[in-house]
Amino acid sequence: xxxxxxxxxxxxxxxxxxxxxxxxxxxxxxxxxxxxxxxxxxxxxxxxxxxxxxxxxxxxxxxxxxxxxxxxxxxxxxxxxxxxxxxxxxxxxxxxxxxxxxxxxxxxxxxxxxxxxxxxxxxxxxxxxxxxxxxxxxxxxxxxxxxxxxxxxxxxxxxxxxxxxxxxxxxxxxxxxxxxxxxxxxxxxxxxxxxxxxxxxxxxxxxxxxxxxxxxxxxxxxxxxxxxxxxxxxxxxxxxxxxxxxxxxxxxxxxxxxxxxxxxxxxxxxxxxxxxxxxxxxxxxxxxxxxxxxxxxxxxxxxxxxxxxxxxxxxxxxxxxxxxxxxxxxxxxxxxxxxxxxxxxxxxxxxxxxxxxxxxxxxxxxxxxxxxxxxxxxxxxxxxxxxxxxxxxxxxxxxxxxxxxxxxxxxxx
Amino acid sequence: xxxxxxxxxxxxxxxxxxxxxxxxxxxxxxxxxxxxxxxxxxxxxxxxxxxxxxxxxxxxxxxxxxxxxxxxxxxxxxxxxxxxxxxxxxxxxxxxxxxxxxxxxxxxxxxxxxxxxxxxxxxxxxxxxxxxxxxxxxxxxxxxxxxxxxxxxxxxxxxxxxxxxxxxxxxxxxxxxxxxxxxxxxxxxxxxxxxxxxxxxxxxxxxxxxxxxxxxxxxxxxxxxxxxxxxxxxxxxxxxxxxxxxxxxxxxxxxxxxxxxxxxxxxxxxxxxxxxxxxxxxxxxxxxxxxxxxxxxxxxxxxxxxxxxxxxxxxxxxxxxxxxxxxxxxxxxxxxxxxxxxxxxxxxxxxxxxxxxxxxxxxxxxxxxxxxxxxxxxxxxxxxxxxxxxxxxxxxxxxxxxxxxxxxxxxxx
Numbered sequence: 025x026x027x028x029x030x031x032x033x034x035x036x037x038x039x040x041x042x043x044x045x046x047x048x049x050x051x052x053x054x055x056x057x058x059x060x061x062x063x064x065x066x067x068x069x070x071x072x073x074x075x076x077x078x079x080x081x082x083x084x085x086x087x088x089x090x091x092x093x094x095x096x097x098x099x100x101x102x103x104x105x106x107x108x109x110x111x112x113x114x115x116x117x118x119x120x121x122x123x124x125x126x127x128x129x130x131x132x133x134x135x136x137x138x139x140x141x142x143x144x145x146x147x148x149x150x151x152x153x154x155x156x157x158x159x160x161x162x163x164x165x166x167x168x169x170x171x172x173x174x175x176x177x178x179x180x181x182x183x184x185x186x187x188x189x190x191x192x193x194x195x196x197x198x199x200x201x202x203x204x205x206x207x208x209x210x211x212x213x214x215x216x217x218x219x220x221x222x223x224x225x226x227x228x229x230x231x232x233x234x235x236x237x238x239x240x241x242x243x244x245x246x247x248x249x250x251x252x253x254x255x256x257x258x259x260x261x262x263x264x265x266x267x268x269x270x271x272x273x274x275x276x277x278x279x280x281x282x283x284x285x286x287x288x289x290x291x292x293x294x295x296x297x298x299x300x301x302x303x304x305x306x307x308x309x310x311x312x313x314x315x316x317x318x319x320x321x322x323x324x325x326x327x328x329x330x331x332x333x334x335x336x337x338x339x340x341x342x343x344x345x346x347x348x349x350x351x352x353x354x355x356x357x358x359x360x361x362x363x364x365x366x367x368x369x370x371x372x373x374x375x376x377x378x379x380x381x382x383x384x385x386x387x388x389x390x391x392x393x394x395x396x397x398x399x400x401x402x403x404x405x406x407x408x409x410x411x412x413x414x415x416x417x418x419x420x421x422x423x424x425x426x427x428x429x430x431x432x433x434x435x436x437x
Numbered sequence: 438x439x440x441x442x443x444x445x446x447x448x449x450x451x452x453x454x455x456x457x458x459x460x461x462x463x464x465x466x467x468x469x470x471x472x473x474x475x476x477x478x479x480x481x482x483x484x485x486x487x488x489x490x491x492x493x494x495x496x497x498x499x500x501x502x503x504x505x506x507x508x509x510x511x512x513x514x515x516x517x518x519x520x521x522x523x524x525x526x527x528x529x530x531x532x533x534x535x536x537x538x539x540x541x542x543x544x545x546x547x548x549x550x551x552x553x554x555x556x557x558x559x560x561x562x563x564x565x566x567x568x569x570x571x572x573x574x575x576x577x578x579x580x581x582x583x584x585x586x587x588x589x590x591x592x593x594x595x596x597x598x599x600x601x602x603x604x605x606x607x608x609x610x611x612x613x614x615x616x617x618x619x620x621x622x623x624x625x626x627x628x629x630x631x632x633x634x635x636x637x638x639x640x641x642x643x644x645x646x647x648x649x650x651x652x653x654x655x656x657x658x659x660x661x662x663x664x665x666x667x668x669x670x671x672x673x674x675x676x677x678x679x680x681x682x683x684x685x686x687x688x689x690x691x692x693x694x695x696x697x698x699x700x701x702x703x704x705x706x707x708x709x710x711x712x713x714x715x716x717x718x719x720x721x722x723x724x725x726x727x728x729x730x731x732x733x734x735x736x737x738x739x740x741x742x743x744x745x746x747x748x749x750x751x752x753x754x755x756x757x758x759x760x761x762x763x764x765x766x767x768x769x770x771x772x773x774x775x776x777x778x779x780x781x782x783x784x785x786x787x788x789x790x791x792x793x794x795x796x797x798x799x800x801x802x803x804x805x806x807x808x809x810x811x812x813x814x815x816x817x818x819x820x821x822x823x824x825x826x827x828x829x830x831x832x833x834x835x836x837x838x839x840x841x842x843x844x845x846x847x848x849x850x
Binding site: 047048049050051082089090093094096097098099100101102103117118119122145146148149150153154156157159160161162163258259260261263291292293294298301302303304305306307308309328329330355358359362363364365366367369370372373374375 | 460461462463464495502503506507509510511512513514515516530531532535558559561562563566567569570572573574575576671672673674676704705706707711714715716717718719720721722741742743746768771772775776777778779780782783785786787788
């Protein structure tokens with residue numbers, strides 16, 4: 025594998041550009057993280073950042089909404105916009121040769137959005153539709169509501185807000201969010217693929233160098249929801265969500281936490297899959313993943329099953345989480361390592377993965393890990409190290425939420 | 438871009454190996470298509486092939502279910518098994534250096550599965566859970582039932598069968614399916630990435646060369662379902678499915694059909710997205726895609742919206758489908774071409790995409806298209822050519838299915 029070159033440059037206004045040129049590819053991708061995510065939504069106006077994320081792409085610079093979509097499609101850009109807690113995220117992938125033109129369109133979107141009244145209704149309607157669609161997506165609803173119960177506000181709040189809040193959001197309040205929150209200081213642009221470092225730096229400096237800084241935005245904090253809960257839903261299915269404390273991405277023990285969750289839920293030989301699904305045939309889907317904010321983390325688990333098997337699925341899943349501290353076989357850890365190494369190689373072959381990873385690394389760590397760094401951290405994992413982590417951060421004090429016709433008994437939690 | 442080398446070799450028993458070595462990558466992927474898909478399920482035993490797809494990975498050769506999962510995870514294999522209409526499909530991606538060992542495990546799975554009684558119940562339970570979970574996934578249910586109504590049996594039947602049929606399936610009947618249908622003649626193995634052609638050929642010949650051929654399996658044909666239908670579901674949402682005739686992948690006009698659907702539903706500037714979702718804010722999700730069997734094809738459309746907006750969403754969507762024949766702007770086609778070229782380059786950078794594509798090409802075309810072939814076909818598309826296609830295959834005689842509290846008026850269809 026060619027040596028990884030990762031170049032980081034911070035503009036005087038605080039926008040950080042992280043560039044990873046990749047030989048042997050023709051494509052390139054970039055990932056913009058712009059301050060102003062949903063954690064900064066005004067009080068009782070959840071969904072403000074989400075409305076902005078949609079509205080901001082509906083016309084920018086001299087291009088109206090349709091012309092802007094056309095221009096991006098003409099460049100072959102595969103794009104995605106999403107609202108994070110901290111940032112609005114814009115990712116784009118296309119041929120390396122089209123990146124300069126695409127970046128310049130995103131400079132318009134980010135710095136010169138039209139935010140026209142006539143496009144506002146469409147943006148709000150889209151979010152309203154998405155919120156209403158949750159009714160037919162109980163698994164998605166479960167994970168949204170589980171976050172609300174295991175993280176304090178604003179970190180646990182749904183980025184899309186609620187229908188009640190959406191009704192309060194106006195073009196004026198969203199424009200105010202744009203003016204107050206979106207800024208270069210704290211913004212991150214990750215670029216990976218067939219690009220030239222100097223050309224990218226010149227472009228970014230030209231497009232964003234004169235963007236003025238803004239002070240930190242305030243956020244509204246609040247308590248989390250009830251630890252044990254049930255939401256009634258008429259169905260033959262029960263959806264089970266379980267959360268417990270873990271550690272954040274920047275924590276020195278992060279890879280130990282990652283391995284602990286990997287032993288539970290990474291690959292087909294992991295414990296939850298083999299024990300709950302394969303051996304007992306209890307459910308169609310069961311998984312656990314590590315979720316990280318900047319200063320805290322959780323393990324979030326999901327299991328979906330029939331009403332009849334819900335209690336046993338819950339009990340068996342909880343027992344698997346709890347008994348991790350009883351011992352880990354060395355071959356379980358070795359399999360985690362093997363999967364990680366293979367997946368690192370595959371990530372290195374995808375420009376979109378790399379652009380997203382280097383931007384995320386900068387956000388969480390203020391540095392970028394090379395794949396060799398990660399490989400070394402993973403190689404150094406030992407069973408006793410992972411067990412130490414599990415003993416220091418045992419699976420307990422569970423947040424439990426179920427959606428289905430009947431609540432479950434959750435005494436053990 | 439380095440020149441694409443695609444090597445095809447047919448073993449005397451009819452198994453075809455298609456190999457695309459890719460320089461500049463360390464990963465490799467393979468995709469096995471083995472005859473015996475759900476189209477060959479015995480009468481009133483829908484789900485037989487699906488049960489086999491699950492059961493077949495629960496122990497093979499000398500390894501029991503858990504040891505087999507462990508062995509694959511130890512090789513860092515990212516795997517997926519699925520039941521197609523024609524084939525069981527096994528895809529795997531890992532480091533190129535691990536491919537020989539992984540292939541040898543898949544030879545055990547395909548040729549020496551244990552199919553043990555004790556693992557059978559778990560396999561059936563998994564399918565039962567998946568079938569029951571459909572109740573909480575109305576969008577998935579809609580697309581399954583739409584296929585049943587726009588294709589004759591067995592092509593429109595759900596690969597997972599039904600709960601009623603599942604109750605009839607026994608270990609004996611699934612073993613009989615294995616014995617009757619799984620065979621080398623008609624099997625396809627696509628391999629792409631960091632591999633050596635001669636080494637792969639030697640391995641495959643060693644592992645599969647002495648696999649005996651079998652005669653063609655019979656299939657049970659039957660009529661499709663009602664053209665216009667509604668399934669009652671208590672919700673504030675309505676899910677709308679629309680299908681109409683198109684052409685198959687092997688048809689000389691395929692890329693014209695592809696462009697026609699791309700103008701409707703490719704990228705953010707496509708007609709359905711801009712007209713139904715962006716401009717009118719009618720729904721959260723709307724899309725159309727080209728679905729191909731070996732000898733016929735359909736356009737399948739989906740829109741999800743609230744009950745209040747369902748009728749208008751349906752009417753506007755149908756009108757967009759119908760008015761494609763009225764004219765296409767040259768810039769619409771140019772955007773389709775730009776998106777296609779960018780996406781071809783990205784596909785060329787993914788070993789999994791390539792392994793899957795070359796296997797699929799061989800199945801549909803009995804040859805493999807290089808990316809240059811496809812690029813040329815796309816370059817040659819003209820507005821008048823695409824319009825000719827649309828006039829020859831107009832959007833009409835729609836199959837319409839809705840899931841929600843109320844049926845819609847579908848006079849125009």
